[in-house]
Amino acid sequence: MFHKQHPPAGSRPGTLALPPDSPPPQIRVYQYSAESLAEHAIGKVDELVPFAASDLTTWVDVRGLGDEAVLRRLAEIFQIDPLALEDAVNLPQRAKSEAREHHQVIIARLPQVGEDGSIDTPQVCLLLGKHHLITFQERPLGAFDPVRERLRSGIGPIRSFGADYLAYALIDTVIDRYYPPAESLSNELEDLEDEIAERESPEALARLHDIRRQLVVLRRIGWPQREAITSLIRDQTPFVTDEVRSYLRDTQDHIAQIVELIDSCREMTVSLMDIHLSAVSQRTNEVMKVLTIVASIFIPLTFIAGVYGMNFEYMPELHRRGAYPMVIATMVAVAVGMVAWFWHRGWIGRGRRSGE
Amino acid sequence: MFHKQHPPAGSRPGTLALPPDSPPPQIRVYQYSAESLAEHAIGKVDELVPFAASDLTTWVDVRGLGDEAVLRRLAEIFQIDPLALEDAVNLPQRAKSEAREHHQVIIARLPQVGEDGSIDTPQVCLLLGKHHLITFQERPLGAFDPVRERLRSGIGPIRSFGADYLAYALIDTVIDRYYPPAESLSNELEDLEDEIAERESPEALARLHDIRRQLVVLRRIGWPQREAITSLIRDQTPFVTDEVRSYLRDTQDHIAQIVELIDSCREMTVSLMDIHLSAVSQRTNEVMKVLTIVASIFIPLTFIAGVYGMNFEYMPELHRRGAYPMVIATMVAVAVGMVAWFWHRGWIGRGRRSGE
């Protein structure tokens, strides 16, 4: 449910706890203004030096965290202070937004639904400076691709704004990633409703528990995310302009909406569980009724038959002519009486109609 | 439970994600003062230009969002900034109130109960300027009709106030739309009580789950609505006068009352579910008692009969004259003893009285 590869207790701060299976960093730089965009694949980290000094808006996109030397050199070039670097590469962390000397550090986590339905929550980090934005991903996640496309195509306002707008666009993209799993869980819940109420279905129960766990995971990353965006908007950080701040308010609404949807879903899972428990009880009740009806009718009859199966010498009834038909008639009367009583209590006929 | 036609993750802000099935906009303009009201159906969007410059109070009522060009031109005419326009037409959004440069953006959602009992929550958007109010509805909802009537009839203070009062009147009308579904759910819950306690009723259970879901939906839109109105009152927006603010306080009380009613109902659903579970258990208990009583009386008797049905040659009892009546007497004694014991335990007579 939660696996943290945190460094051993008490390891010194300043340690970079690089994720062990992270690929070596691929670095791409995008430098743009309203008119143009230059895209560079960086081979050696020192090629970044000229970009750090530039006044053009610059996006340094780092995918993979597998080489400490590269990361440290990059930090040096862009004056990233050690704690900010740690935040960027140590994971998993709580979503947050924090001002450092030269950067606003923004940590976000996005949900990724695996093929087996498990939810992975990789982390992205944005370091927002005055003119540049540096992003780190544990491994290539594809989360930023739509923004990359918009940058390249130059459609929309993205290239007219500075690095803060780019950061906003990326955060917004990350938050949008919460919708699909939340909505798919919501839909699954609706599907489960019919299944649970109508049939015996242990699979449905297992699925319900699964949905519950996924909702718990989503909420655990979604809630700090909401706080992080709220604090990014509210704190008077110099790295974000008022205009971009009002864009972020929209993103804030989105994550609020998602958290509310998740909470609604959680409430529905409780209701469904109640339905399930009630359905099982109801079915047991039905089973018991069948047994009770069958047994209550035939056990007394069997007893009557048993009486006249006794081998006493002196049983006058046995020798009467009409005795046999009379006993059969009594049996029928008892059976009919039982059935009538069960019908009266609603266990037969009426009961079955409402009970099925 | 929740279907958002949000644009694909990472689509650029500034994109209008027009709802795909929205009809083309019908625009009506109402321009009024205390003395007069002029109503115009707008054919071409450019006819709006003179209204934008007017100092008279003007209401531009847009129903249908199906034409991006029209909406963009309208935004230009009334100096609606792009984010405000997006808020107006992208849906569904969270209820909110936000100040932009030339407008206060107010988003509200109203519950509409469908014929099948499902709750739809269409969105309306109000852009409140200094002298004008522009409203957007996804499709003609009829939500504003009562206010339109009041405007036309000129009764009451509505035409003596400015655009902010009109906005208040519309918001108040929207909030009043929450009462009918909330109250009808509350009434249904009361009806369910008798049904659940008295009869086996799987329909009641399904209905209960349904009510629960509707309450969850109502609360999910009602809660942000409350926040939105609170922030509209509290924030020092220049678009709303103090007088209208005190009117809004009344609306705030209404939505608070609704949310509290919804929460009460949710608590009652939990109680009803408990009652239901208890009733099912109780009924199973009743069924079991019948079986136990019948079986406990007749199984021992049948055994006795079985003993004397054995075919041993040397069973002296079989040949005694009084044996048969004595066995019958024993059986009666056993049966009476059993019944007495069950009566003593309260399963017969006393038990049935309290158990039904």
Add this chain to the structure above:
Amino acid sequence: MFHKQHPPAGSRPGTLALPPDSPPPQIRVYQYSAESLAEHAIGKVDELVPFAASDLTTWVDVRGLGDEAVLRRLAEIFQIDPLALEDAVNLPQRAKSEAREHHQVIIARLPQVGEDGSIDTPQVCLLLGKHHLITFQERPLGAFDPVRERLRSGIGPIRSFGADYLAYALIDTVIDRYYPPAESLSNELEDLEDEIAERESPEALARLHDIRRQLVVLRRIGWPQREAITSLIRDQTPFVTDEVRSYLRDTQDHIAQIVELIDSCREMTVSLMDIHLSAVSQRTNEVMKVLTIVASIFIPLTFIAGVYGMNFEYMPELHRRGAYPMVIATMVAVAVGMVAWFWHRGWIGRGRRSGE
């Protein structure tokens, strides 16, 4: 559970939605100083004019809201602004305290337990001006009688203070009305405990659900009441002196105490419901044990008897002399073995002791 006679959605503010079955207003005026009290029954509303101008402390007590003309004229005489008047006569409203130009508007609701145990929550409204207090009741509720008596008798400080103290005294009286239902529910819960644990009692379950609903109603009116009094104390309204404010703090403690008592009771209802469910399960378990013991003992015996009731020609046992006693001995042995095993498992004897 909640019936609001709110005006139709979108009706114009300023409409008075007079409760349809409210009697015509009876107006009494009490004008007093420390030394004297003058009490007037008002026949025509214009007789109120001289009181409005007086500097003596004046209480205008309006019971019944059945005549709009009278109410509007009264509002005119005492400079009640339209929204305040609406607050006073439209109901039910949420408890609140709000400052208007000439009055502090205070809405309170008091619980009235009907003969059938249902809780009604009529509303009273206090409009507190500088020197006068106007109170409105939907119908004569008797809620203010004790204060009226104190005024008349002149005992205690009530006549030495101004209108704000009178308002405090009335609010305090209203809040005191919450104690009896809250305490009686609390006592009923204690009585239910024994009943639920000891006996099958569907009535107890129904009663428990009923208490739960009443607690929900009490809490729904009690919680806003608490907020309203808190805001009356905290807001810097000019109509309430600091001295009276410190009296109100006491009232605030009372309503807090009541809300806490209600919450405690709600928690106990949950516990009682658990007890009930557990008791039903336990009883089913007992019933099953009886059946199982009886059936497990006699079914095998019946089988043995059945074997020797078979009519095969070649069954050597049937012709042996000692066979019958031996079979009976075997049966006894089986029965004793079964009983011993059940005793060992604690289902007989030991089990019955703890299970009853």
Add this chain to the structure above:
Amino acid sequence: MFHKQHPPAGSRPGTLALPPDSPPPQIRVYQYSAESLAEHAIGKVDELVPFAASDLTTWVDVRGLGDEAVLRRLAEIFQIDPLALEDAVNLPQRAKSEAREHHQVIIARLPQVGEDGSIDTPQVCLLLGKHHLITFQERPLGAFDPVRERLRSGIGPIRSFGADYLAYALIDTVIDRYYPPAESLSNELEDLEDEIAERESPEALARLHDIRRQLVVLRRIGWPQREAITSLIRDQTPFVTDEVRSYLRDTQDHIAQIVELIDSCREMTVSLMDIHLSAVSQRTNEVMKVLTIVASIFIPLTFIAGVYGMNFEYMPELHRRGAYPMVIATMVAVAVGMVAWFWHRGWIGRGRRSGE
């Protein structure tokens, strides 16, 4: 659960609602400095006059509230304003801390566990003036004895500080009284765990409900107590020095710790109730299994025996030599098959191991 002897609704403030069964006040005065302590038993209330004017630290300890005249005279002597006096003697009140003109009024309630396990919550009131502290107890509670001892012995800093430190010492003593019941409930819960999981034990269930109720009572007094101490620390009251304030912070931690312990216990009661319900269900399941196994094995066998007990003339099997052994063999085969199937399903052997 909660019995308030509040005055009738609407009784005038300023009324002293003396607890009816309170003994007449015993008054003791302690006047001390770092060097000395003078202790006086007061016979007539006017003997207190000289103490009121003294600059020495003075503690007036009033036990019993049974004489209104004495209390009113005492209030006069020490300039206790009427509301403060009411707070001191009307009970039960919510724990609180409030500044009056000449005194800080502090109300606390302490839990007293009766011999029958019920929790009583008597109230103590502290009126803290500049140089004196007046304490009221409904009846002699013994709650202050440890502090009295410390005063007399002169050990520790208590006599070097002023009246505010004395007040702190008394409050701290009161809060320490919460530990024993909270801890004893916590211990009882641990004992119940084994009992509930292992045995049928209706007593355990009753005990659990009892613990739950006691926790609810403790929390209802503990929570306002926490608030009261917090507000005593935070409010800038002139009666408490900064130094004593930092002592109080310790007391605040204690009550917070207690409330957290109570909440933990409440959570454990829920878990235990679940365990109990599960255990009852499990036991019913076990009972059913025994019945099902016995019945499923013997009912078919009895049927077979029944078939060959029929008296048809033409049943060729009856006359075959080997028929009887063959039928017996068949019966054994059926029984073995049944047992094997139950063993396969885990109801026999494997099932019993895990099921017991």
Add this chain to the structure above:
Amino acid sequence: MFHKQHPPAGSRPGTLALPPDSPPPQIRVYQYSAESLAEHAIGKVDELVPFAASDLTTWVDVRGLGDEAVLRRLAEIFQIDPLALEDAVNLPQRAKSEAREHHQVIIARLPQVGEDGSIDTPQVCLLLGKHHLITFQERPLGAFDPVRERLRSGIGPIRSFGADYLAYALIDTVIDRYYPPAESLSNELEDLEDEIAERESPEALARLHDIRRQLVVLRRIGWPQREAITSLIRDQTPFVTDEVRSYLRDTQDHIAQIVELIDSCREMTVSLMDIHLSAVSQRTNEVMKVLTIVASIFIPLTFIAGVYGMNFEYMPELHRRGAYPMVIATMVAVAVGMVAWFWHRGWIGRGRRSGE
């Protein structure tokens, strides 16, 4: 669950309630700068005097609280005020951070999982002065060992910073101790899921309750820990520099993450308990079905056999040739009919597939 060795109620503040089984203090001093580190084992407490005056960063590490005289002398040397000393040695206390005259007092508690799975929560106290840090542990806990190693090795920034950074490093180490138990509980929960859904397993239930209790304990210490760190960051204490404050923000995120993980786990335990209850009910249902099927098929057949086992003289069927085969055929028909009906209801075949 919670055992406090608090001093008897009302014992004087200033009392040191030394834990009775605490070993005598072992004191070690670490004095360091970026370049060097001196480590001293202190035999007699007066050897500490020179360190108190030094301007070098000094860490006084006290393990064991078993000698009051030593602790009092130490307090004198380092100007620890009495309340701070009490905080350090009286236990268990709530985690907190509080400014005193010469020290910031920080109390933390760390979870230690015993071999039997119980969670112990020993306390550590940090007194942070301008140039020195004094730490107290009830007994040698090993919690600080990693930091000690870092100090000795001189790797990382730890020796370049002052005492506040050292305090941070120690707190961070303590918080890291929360991860292992929280994560192990989270993992255990995942393991339990399969066990609970698939098998009858009372051990699983007991384990679940155990996990629940451990989560409750973890949360009870974790939550105040979070508050304490938040207040350490937020309060403007002069003992912590802004730089270290930003390091602490990281620690704050960690404890927030832990608390959120714990809450998620608690939610999953509720879900698992539901699953368990549902599984038991489901199994009872299965058992009942088997019984019902067997009994419903064979009881009627036995009755038929019983009828023809009666000994009436005049039963014409008994003498017909084909009667026996016809009765057998009837029996088969009844049995097949029953089976078909059960199959139709899904209790056989289809039912078993989904029901297992």
